[in-house]
Amino acid sequence: xxxxxxxxxxxxxxxxxxxVAFSAVIxxxxxxxxxxxxxxxxNEFFWAGTEWFTEVLESARFWDALQRNLFFSxxxxxxxxxxxxxxxxxxxxxxxxxxxxxxxxALPLLIPWNVVGTxxxxxxxxxxxxxxxxxxxxxxxxxxxxxxxxxxxxxxVMDVWHWTSLVxxxxxxxxxxxxxxxYQATKIDGASRWAVFRYIQLPKLKRVLLIAVLLRFMDSFxxxxxxxxxxxxxxxxxxxxxxxxxxxxxxGQFDLGPAAAMSIIYFLIVLLLSWxxxxxxxxxxAAN
Amino acid sequence: MDxxxxxxxxxxxxxxxxxxxxxxxxxxxxxxxxxxxxxxGILRFETTRGDRLFVSLLGSAFIHLxxxxxxxxxxxxxxxxxxxxxxxxxxxx
Numbered sequence: 052x053x054x055x056x057x058x059x060x061x062x063x064x065x066x067x068x069x070x071v072a073f074s075a076v077i078x079x080x081x082x083x084x085x086x087x088x089x090x091x092x093x094n095e096f097f098w099a100g101t102e103w104f105t106e107v108l109e110s111a112r113f114w115d116a117l118q119r120n121l122f123f124s125x126x127x128x129x130x131x132x133x134x135x136x137x138x139x140x141x142x143x144x145x146x147x148x149x150x151x152x153x154x155x156x157a158l159p160l161l162i163p164w165n166v167v168g169t170x171x172x173x174x175x176x177x178x179x180x181x182x183x184x185x186x187x188x189x190x191x192x193x194x195x196x197x198x199x200x201x202x203x204x205x206x207x208v209m210d211v212w213h214w215t216s217l218v219x220x221x222x223x224x225x226x227x228x229x230x231x232x233x234y235q236a237t238k239i240d241g242a243s244r245w246a247v248f249r250y251i252q253l254p255k256l257k258r259v260l261l262i263a264v265l266l267r268f269m270d271s272f273x274x275x276x277x278x279x280x281x282x283x284x285x286x287x288x289x290x291x292x293x294x295x296x297x298x299x300x301x302x303g304q305f306d307l308g309p310a311a312a313m314s315i316i317y318f319l320i321v322l323l324l325s326w327x328x329x330x331x332x333x334x335x336x337a338a339n
Numbered sequence: 340m341d342x343x344x345x346x347x348x349x350x351x352x353x354x355x356x357x358x359x360x361x362x363x364x365x366x367x368x369x370x371x372x373x374x375x376x377x378x379x380g381i382l383r384f385e386t387t388r389g390d391r392l393f394v395s396l397l398g399s400a401f402i403h404l405x406x407x408x409x410x411x412x413x414x415x416x417x418x419x420x421x422x423x424x425x426x427x428x429x430x431x432x
Binding site: 080085090098100101102104316330333 | 343344345346347348350351354355383384385393397400401404407408412414
């Protein structure tokens with residue numbers, strides 16, 4: 052079919068461009084401007100060149116936070132993606148159970164981040180929290196405030212509780228869009244449950260899983276509110292992720308120059324990893 | 340309008356004007372030769388010239404950061420290396 056080229060269509064994109072300019076491009080430009088200057092407030096700036104970038108790149112604190120973030124995102128993806136697919140596969144496709152399951156799954160997504168943090172902070176407390184108290188009764192002295200491993204477990208379980216639903220809903224949407232004829236063909240061929248999943252469902256889920264992986268990676272890599280509410284980045288700096296460290300530098304210490312330089316490096320890492328994920332998944336899709 | 344809150348400096352303004360000039364240049368290139376010239380290069384997946392510009396800019400940013408971290412604050416060599424890298428990307432990727 053011949054495509055119709057109409058350059059007037061560009062005007063339809065104009066509102067989005069204006070919106071993106073105000074919400075993303077102008078703030079990003081300002082951050083770049085701040086990253087090469089120093090300020091003590093009162094709108095006065097002093098040229099610092101690349102000093103803040105060098106400072107961030109030479110800071111062990113930055114590399115430690117980056118490692119923690121990469122590890123956290125890896126753990127989150129390794130748990131939430133398979134778990135989300137597993138739950139979606141076992142959800143009912145017809146009947147009254149469908150709306151019930153969908154609403155039930157959507158509930159954690161509707162809860163604000165700081166409320167999720169507060170819920171899990173309370174749940175994990177050994178004196179009054181259901182989880183913490185139950186573990187203490189079982190003889191496991193769970194204390195997320197003093198043990199780095201317990202703090203990590205709390206933060207990971209909290210994120211899995213909050214965000215696996217997103218993967219479930221995306222995977223479920225992908226599964227219900229597979230035509231019945233595929234399943235009928237597999238029945239005729241006598242395919243096993245695993246073969247149906249491997250050769251029919253998984254390839255058909257690839258696009259939604261790409262969105263799920265990208266969203267969960269970007270979100271987990273930029274996580275701030277939940278761990279900040281539960282652990283405050285501690286104990287010590289065990290759960291200090293890049294965003295928590297960034298806020299400490301920018302707001303706590305009012306070092307806007309180093310914070311801006313760190314923001315740009317952080318942004319470039321997110322951009323690079325997202326591009327790698329996107330490219331790997333779309334190119335394998337095209338190859339198939 | 341007062342843009343002093345954005346803390347503009349001449350080098351950052353020149354940086355963004357360069358990016359803008361590149362985008363306008365890509366727009367003109369697309370107008371002259373529509374379609375984005377998709378091809379499969381050494382990375383073995385299809386890229387358009389927009390993809391190649393993105394890879395060039397992103398790679399250049401990391402070249403500059405690596406130079407700062409490993410070399411020093413003199414970024415002219417990093418800039419030269421980035422130009423060579425971008426030419427390589429547009430020729431081979």
